Amino acid sequence: MTPNKEDFIKAIHELGGQDTVVTNKELVRSLSISAASVTEMNNRLLKEELITHLPYQGVQLTEKGLLIANQLIRKHRIWEVFLAEKLGYDWNEVHADADLLEHASSDFLIERLNIFLGEPTFDPHGGVIPNKDGTIPEIHSTPLIECQTGDRFKIKEVDDQEDFLEYLLYKKVKLGKEYTISDIEPYDGPFTLEALNGERTLIGHKAAFKILVELLN
Amino acid sequence: MTPNKEDFIKAIHELGGQDTVVTNKELVRSLSISAASVTEMNNRLLKEELITHLPYQGVQLTEKGLLIANQLIRKHRIWEVFLAEKLGYDWNEVHADADLLEHASSDFLIERLNIFLGEPTFDPHGGVIPNKDGTIPEIHSTPLIECQTGDRFKIKEVDDQEDFLEYLLYKKVKLGKEYTISDIEPYDGPFTLEALNGERTLIGHKAAFKILVELLN
DNA sequence: AACTTTTTTTAGTCTACCCTAAAAATATTT
DNA sequence: AAATATTTTTAGGGTAGACTAAAAAAAGTT
Structure with a gap:
């Protein structure tokens, strides 16, 4: 290879x-x-x-080819997490360097790096990180960023960074709570969520990556 | 290149x-x-x-060639620090992966990584990390690991990891203190240091990398 | 000084990439 | 259905990097 x-x-x-x-x-x-x-x-x-x-x-x-592709994507995305979270890269900056690094990474290195990063499930863009064996983890939750206007969902998982959790507390976003997306502004604009009781919440574009939801039909 | x-x-x-x-x-x-x-x-x-x-x-x-060599060594050693300190590699494991990574690292990446690591001066083997411009930093202190039996020196700088500092406290090793090396055991064995007052201290091989000294003729 | 050994260089191949230009196959238009 | 346009493949070349085998140069030995 x-x-x-x-x-x-x-x-x-x-x-x-x-x-x-x-x-x-x-x-x-x-x-x-x-x-x-x-x-x-x-x-x-x-x-x-x-x-x-x-x-x-x-x-x-082929099956064989797909496996290799997924393992490459795994390497790529794990590096992206590292560049964004540890080295403070902006999203637009991670791709090029991750592309270089993925070809220079032993399996040993990637597994160590993965553990160092806390075994993340998603890359900074919300993409799922394939498993070590090249399979794709069963994700029952979807990043909010991938949802459409009109979707109804339940909050499943959120990124556990200190300041982000504070932000969610302030926004009254809790695990299990149900919302409908009433609007998504274009050009990376915010999501407008409507709770069952009619309460409306604005969620920033970046935050939408860090919120995992379960779609309800 | x-x-x-x-x-x-x-x-x-x-x-x-x-x-x-x-x-x-x-x-x-x-x-x-x-x-x-x-x-x-x-x-x-x-x-x-x-x-x-x-x-x-x-x-x-040539001058030009030396500059490039030093910049490569910089990349290599910065990666070595990362692998050892952040990913828990053993010394013998860092070299191969650092060799791969050094060819896949943009300058931007290396500078970010360098900052993330706290701008280290030495790699895990005690080797000096060249400057960004390819020059070699003036090091007046020498890693203890590079000293010989009989050398007399003064403690100049030590690695500032929590547990290592505790170890030094226990060993009564302090900045400015003078010692003579009375013995170095082969096969990565310990250093025997003798203080001015005759007090003897055993310093492990790994610790000898983390202690910088100033040789006194 | 002549012979032998070692080291370096040259000559000729090979693979992984990449290219342009032309030929062949497929799609589209009339 | 024939003509035209598009896409793919083939043919022929180029560069970086590596090889083996043979020639040339230098060093070491008798």
Whole structure:
């Protein structure tokens, strides 16, 4: 496994290669390499049985390929948590450095880092961190950030940072409490939540990552 | 700068390439590559003016090459501190992972990490961490671990970890106190220190890294 | 000084990437 | 259905890095 192959597999995954066929054209755009280079890399990964290939149609990840993709995403997201939480990176800054680091991380390192970070479930963007074995943890709760206007939900879990918990206390957000989303402002604007008793609460965009909810139908 | 070139420059540096000529043979052994590959890499670095070359004699780092070497060592050692202090690596474990990480670290990342670690001066082996600009900080104190039997010194600085300070308190080691090394046991054994009043103190091998002294002729 | 051994360099290959230009296959339009 | 446009593949090249085998240079020995 070389960094380039890893990036290629990750790109296929990002373009939906777990369930749909990804075209060369999409990979050309996504990786900014020539069409010829895509064909070439396809052939390499094909030989290793990491993808399947329908000529002139596109590629798709095999079980084996998907496992590798998930393990890469695990590494990537664990590094993102580190960069954001420990080194004070802004969200927009974490991606590039995590992309470099993920290719230079032994499994031993990642497991140690994971423990150091308190075995986080989500990355700073609210993305789920895959398990060590490449499986995706069963998340019955959804980050609030992924919900839509009109969704009804119950608070399931919240980030346990001192100041964030204080903020929630002030907002009267409690575990188990039910809300409906009455509005989501565009451009990273706040969520307006409406409780059962009609009480309205404004929740900031960043906070919406740190609140996990269970959707109720 | 590619990872391979970086490793090559580091190898030259480790073999004394700041002041002496390093032979191809030494590089072959150190990097475990063929003699032909060494000649080839020499030519590449020569073209970039990172080394000078005396045919059939060896290579030596230029000013430019030395700067790059020191910046790599900086990255390497900062990662070593992280792995040892934050992730609980043993000393023998830090090197391999730091070697990978150093090639995947932006300057931005290293500076953030450095601050996160409290701007350490030494790596877990007692090696000095070069400055950001590639210069070596003027260290008037020497890690005790680098001292020899018979050396007379004054305690200059100690690692400020809670439990370590307690240990020193118990051992009656204080800043400014003078000792002579009366014995160093082999195989990472303890140092026997003798104070001016004849009092003898046993200092463990690991502790010897965390104590900085000023040698008195 | 001539022979032998060691070290370095050159010559010729190989793989993993990447590229451009042209050919082949598929899709779209008329 | 034929012509055109798009996409993919093939063909041919380039660079970085590594190799082996052979030639050349230097060092060591008799």
